[in-house]
Amino acid sequence: MGKATGFMEYTREKTAERNPLARLNDWNEYAAPLSDQAAERQGARCMDCGTPFCHMGMELERVTTGCPIHNLIPEWNDLAYRGRWQEALERLLKTNNFPEFTGRVCPAPCEGSCTLAIADPAVAIKSIERTIIDKGFENGWIQPRIPVQRTGKKIAIIGSGPAGLAAADQLNQAGHSVTVYERADRPGGLLMYGIPNMKLGKDVVERRVRLLEQEGTAFITNTEVGKDVTAEELKAQYDAVILCTGAQKQRDLTVEGREAEGIHFAMDYLTKTTKSLLDSGFTESGSINVEDQDVIVIGGGDTGADCVATALRQNARSVVQFGKHPELPAVRAIENMWPAYPNVFTLDYAYEEAAAKHGSDPRQYLIQTKKIVADENGHVKELHTIGMEKVKDENGSYVFHEVPGTEKIWPAQAVFIAIGFQGTEQPLLQQFGVEAVNQKVKAAYGKFTTNVEGVFAAGDARRGQSLIVWAIHEGREVARAVEEYLAAKPLLV
CATH class of the missing domain: 1.10.1060.10 (Alpha-helical ferredoxin)
Known part of the structure; x- marks a missing residue:
């Protein structure tokens, strides 16, 4: 090749x-x-x-x-x-x-x-x-693919992220009638509101949604299943239901002073910013604006990096990102052998921007927040931290220890928590009567069936917080499982 x-x-x-x-x-x-x-x-x-x-x-x-x-x-x-x-x-x-x-x-x-x-x-x-x-x-090579024949079977998909969209695409192409329910005002899930425009333009998402609509997939937005329409109504109306609700329950920070104002979950910040941009170009209130503020992002992953990039565009006075782990090496460590994913140092787009604007990489490594201090109005004014070291214990496992003498106080008027997700939101699962394990839908990989007849699950709702490629993979695979459920001979190839 x-x-x-x-x-x-x-x-x-x-x-x-x-x-x-x-x-x-x-x-x-x-x-x-x-x-x-x-x-x-x-x-x-x-x-x-x-x-x-x-x-x-x-x-x-x-x-x-x-x-x-x-x-x-x-x-x-x-x-x-x-x-x-x-x-x-x-x-x-x-x-x-x-x-x-x-x-x-x-x-x-x-x-x-x-x-x-x-x-x-x-x-x-x-x-x-x-x-x-x-x-x-x-070049116009991508045109709507309209199914020649419809099977008469109807499927409801709850959630319009990559897993839900992939399942919808596959099942629609197989001739089934697919309806995707989305509680937000625009389809796309995290593609629309969880990933900033500078990484993924929303015109790109909207283009794909329009194409899916032209091919026959129906989208119902501003509709929360479990509130605006019940689980029983969906089960009665559709031949199968697929839960692709994602892992949207954000992990919280348990620390003294967490209740102070000015502390937000990262996804809330990103969602409100994108929505305000799309709705009004920031002319209307509703977003979280950190202009001329000292910003601290807690969590060293991609979502935290997106918060850094967003804060920079809002002209924050300073931006710092706290990470639990040490700085990654420039080349693979001996225990991180090919073909495993290379855990090496990289300079994400957000960090390039921070270095260009403020003169340094915003990431701080091996740091733990000990407490948050508010001012007399109850608004966050500073974070107290301590440095950590990562060492192997007697069993060969890595553990973290505080390093005395590394205490530090950081000014902050805005703090964003980006330490991951715990699982999917439980009320919807309870209404469907679906079993959960570790706050994820209990559905075996390969089968994707829940304990409720005709109800399937895929994507982050089933496997937990993961990559977009896993979401697409599971969307495709759950479509096959639904095909097998609906017909003895699957139509998908």
Whole structure:
């Protein structure tokens, strides 16, 4: 696949990114697709591996390795190299319902398990993927696929995130009538409100939703199942129901002073900001604005990074991000062997922007918040922290210890909690009578069936907080399970 000597002739190229300081002046996407020529060069680097690990899609060391939707990566890399773009698009769409999403926001575990990554920078798989799908839309190659025949079966999907959308797409194409329920005012779930515009433009999400509607999928927004329509009504009206509600119960911070004003969950901040931008361009109130404030983000993951980028665009006076773990190494540690996901230091878009604006990376490592102090009006004014060290105990397990003498006080008028999610919200599950384990829907992988007849579950609601590629994978797989439930001979291939 690709050019036999391409990996020796060409170096890895990043997608074109706008100047970090310039892009802070707007909310547009910070990255662009590769040029045709650059994508062809990057496709040429694919090595014709005897066994491609990039699309194996499994978990090693409890981290995703390879592509869970089993994208035919070497095939469309080769087609991109040869300039056969329409064929590359056909191969890409064989396994991925929404490459325009994954090509922008997936962390690309495929690249971590690329054979070339053993000794050199991986093939730019994610960038090639985005280039292929963007060319598909630009050239009009992607048109509504209207099912020729309808089966008469009706399916309700609760939740319009990537899992729900993937399940809807698959089942609609099989000829079933699909209705997606979304409690927000716009479809898309976290794609719409949980991921900022600068990573994923909402015109991209809306374009896909319009396409799904043209193909026959119905969307009902501003409707909360369990409140506006009951579980019993849905079960009576539809032949099957799929729960794709996500893992939206955010993990809270248990610390003295947590009740102070000015402390928010990260997803609330991101959601309100995006909604205000889309509704009025920030001309109406409703968002959380941190202009001229000292901001602290607690949690070292991608959601925390998105909070950093959002605060920078609101002209925060300072932004700091607290992380529990030590700074990652520049190269793989000996215990983090290929093809496992490489736990190495990277400079996310938000950190590039912070460094450009404030002169330094905003991340602080091995730090624990001990208490939050409010002013006389009950509003947060400072955080008290202590440094930590990560060491192995006598059993070989890593533990964290406080380091005396590293206490510090940080000014803060806004604090965002981004320490993950505990599971899915329980009231809806209780109304359906669905069993839960560890605050996730109890539904075995592969079957996706709950304890309630005709009710299925997939995505983060079933597996817990995870990647967009796992959500798409589970959406596709639950569609197969529903097919088997509805008919003795599945229509999906």
